[in-house]
Amino acid sequence: MAEIRLEHIKKTYPHMDTPSVTDYNLAIHDKEFIVFVGPSGSGKSTVLRMIAGLEEISGGEFYIDGKLMNDVSPKDRYIAMVFQNYALYPHMTVYDNIGFGLKLRKMPKDDIEKRVHNAAKILGIEDYLDRKPADLSGGQRQRVAMGRAIVRDAKVLLMDEPLSNLDAKLRVEIRAEITKIHKKINATTIYVTHDQTEAMTLADRIVIIDRGDIQQVGTPQELYNEPKNIFVATFIGMPSMNLITGKYEAGMLITEDGLRFMVPDGMSKVLSSNHYSGKNVVFGIRSEDVLSEQIALDTYSDNVVTAKVNIAELMGADSMLYTEIGTHELIARVNARDYHQPGEEIKLALNMSKGHFFDQETTTRIL
Numbered sequence: 001m002a003e004i005r006l007e008h009i010k011k012t013y014p015h016m017d018t019p020s021v022t023d024y025n026l027a028i029h030d031k032e033f034i035v036f037v038g039p040s041g042s043g044k045s046t047v048l049r050m051i052a053g054l055e056e057i058s059g060g061e062f063y064i065d066g067k068l069m070n071d072v073s074p075k076d077r078y079i080a081m082v083f084q085n086y087a088l089y090p091h092m093t094v095y096d097n098i099g100f101g102l103k104l105r106k107m108p109k110d111d112i113e114k115r116v117h118n119a120a121k122i123l124g125i126e127d128y129l130d131r132k133p134a135d136l137s138g139g140q141r142q143r144v145a146m147g148r149a150i151v152r153d154a155k156v157l158l159m160d161e162p163l164s165n166l167d168a169k170l171r172v173e174i175r176a177e178i179t180k181i182h183k184k185i186n187a188t189t190i191y192v193t194h195d196q197t198e199a200m201t202l203a204d205r206i207v208i209i210d211r212g213d214i215q216q217v218g219t220p221q222e223l224y225n226e227p228k229n230i231f232v233a234t235f236i237g238m239p240s241m242n243l244i245t246g247k248y249e250a251g252m253l254i255t256e257d258g259l260r261f262m263v264p265d266g267m268s269k270v271l272s273s274n275h276y277s278g279k280n281v282v283f284g285i286r287s288e289d290v291l292s293e294q295i296a297l298d299t300y301s302d303n304v305v306t307a308k309v310n311i312a313e314l315m316g317a318d319s320m321l322y323t324e325i326g327t328h329e330l331i332a333r334v335n336a337r338d339y340h341q342p343g344e345e346i347k348l349a350l351n352m353s354k355g356h357f358f359d360q361e362t363t364t365r366i367l
């Protein structure tokens with residue numbers, strides 16, 4: 001069992017004026033799979049390294065199962081870490097690479113053998129135990145690195161961008177395996193990535209970080225459907241959420257270049273009662289809620305715009321249309337059968353009720 005609590009955690013690196021992590025508060029449940037996601041330099045690795053004990057904590061408290069861990073040495077934290085560069089010993093076999101840490105701890109040979117074989121079985125690398133890392137593929141090397149973490153029976157597993165060295169196809173395969181492995185070993189897991197697709201597919205809960213600050217914590221669905229602010233709304237989801245800035249007035253959203261959108265009644269009520277009448281707001285709508293089929297044009301006839309197609313990307317079942325309406329870019333994910341050429345003018349309907357309104361100044365979501 002391993003419950004983790006981070007309370008007001010801060011990090012300022014030596015000789016730096018500004019903190020890299022400002023005030024980090026998070027409770028992670030036992031056996032949970034948590035993903036830290038955010039842009040490069042947002043502080044993801046710093047938090048992970050503080051948990052592992054590789055980096056000193058500048059302020060705040062870090063607990064595992066209620067025990068304060070700030071000053072506990074890394075080897076006594078019951079934590080195992082998997083890095084993006086696998087850090088395998090090239091002259092050792094897979095078996096020795098996996099068992100090395102246990103040997104250092106002077107564990108009896110029989111126990112080491114049991115543990116290494118058990119880990120190899122979980123990871124599906126039993127046939128490679130006699131090989132050297134050089135004779136393995138990237139995916140197999142990554143499994144060996146995970147094997148080293150698994151044999152230690154760690155209560156907490158930390159993974160720092162473990163898939164970033166693999167090609168796209170292998171990343172998808174190993175991603176699915178990581179989920180299976182997590183179910184088998186059941187260690188509380190913290191996984192760091194800057195890839196929102198990895199975060200969405202792996203996480204029980206995602207912690208989204210920007211500039212050393214937690215922006216939102218929630219399940220993938222919560223972050224996708226109820227983003228707290230514009231940063232989360234545009235970071236989660238591919239392609240990024242469309243944003244249209246305009247003035248809200250008498251049930252309409254009116255842009256500076258004269259586009260007019262009818263705001264559904266329920267949304268209008270919330271905007272009016274929150275004193276947004278006459279004020280600028282940001283409207284966000286996902287590409288799947290921008291529609292091109294005739295039935296949608298008829299259903300949402302109040303909000304049909306003429307759009308010029310700039311780029312059309314065929315993605316298999318869907319096609320992504322990067323279009324221009326007035327001075328705004330609008331991305332629509334449409335059925336691939338409904339393919340359009342760049343340069344074409346088409347009609348698009350916005351299903352406004354699926355969109356979100358954000359406060360332009362604070363960037364927080366209004367509804």
Ligand SMILES: Nc1ncnc2c1ncn2[C@@H]1O[C@H](COP(=O)(O)OP(=O)(O)OP(=O)(O)O)[C@@H](O)[C@H]1O
Binds near residue numbers: 014042043
């Ligand atoms: N040893 C260090 N000394 C000084 N500043 C550092 C050090 N390590 C990281 N930083 C700074 O702290 C901030 C957070 O870095 P961190 O590596 O935690 O971000 P990250 O979100 O993991 O980024 P990436 O996805 O690029 O790995 C960055 O501004 C970085 O430049």
